[in-house]
Amino acid sequence: MKKILLLLALISLNTGAYAADAKHHKGKDLHENKCTSCHQDNVYSRNDRMVKTMSALEHQVNNCMKGAAKAEWTQTETASVIEFLNDRYYKF
Ligand code: HEC
Secondary structure (H helix, E strand, O other), X not given: OHHHHHHHHHHHHHHHHXXXXXXXXXXXXXXXXXXXXXXXXXXXXXXXXXXXXXXXXXXXXXXXXXXXXXXXXXXXXXXHHHHHHHHXXXXX
């Protein structure tokens, strides 16, 4: 019985990880395609990073997306990148 419970616990842990990956799949892909030519991920995790609030993050992603990266993302796509960056790096 204990073994079965352990197995179930492991299975549910795994699905949790898959769910998180799936949730960020789109934002992660969009980010990889358009956002890694000028700066690498360390710009989001350096000590003196510019972005200090969630609204600053939204603002900066929009700025880089429209200006620097010339990506034509829908609001949903932009939001998925913001969510990806926040969950992975900023954690506001
Ligand atoms: C043409 C170059 C370029 C591209 C492409 C680009 N960025 Fe940027 N980004 C910059 C520059 C320059 C900075 C300021 C870096 C610094 O201060 O050292 C910056 C800073 C940022 C920051 C703030 C980092 C911090 O300090 O907290 C975020 C967030 C960001 N970019 C997101 C994005 C996203 C999302 C994309 C893709 C849509 C993107 N960038 C594409 C040039 C670019």
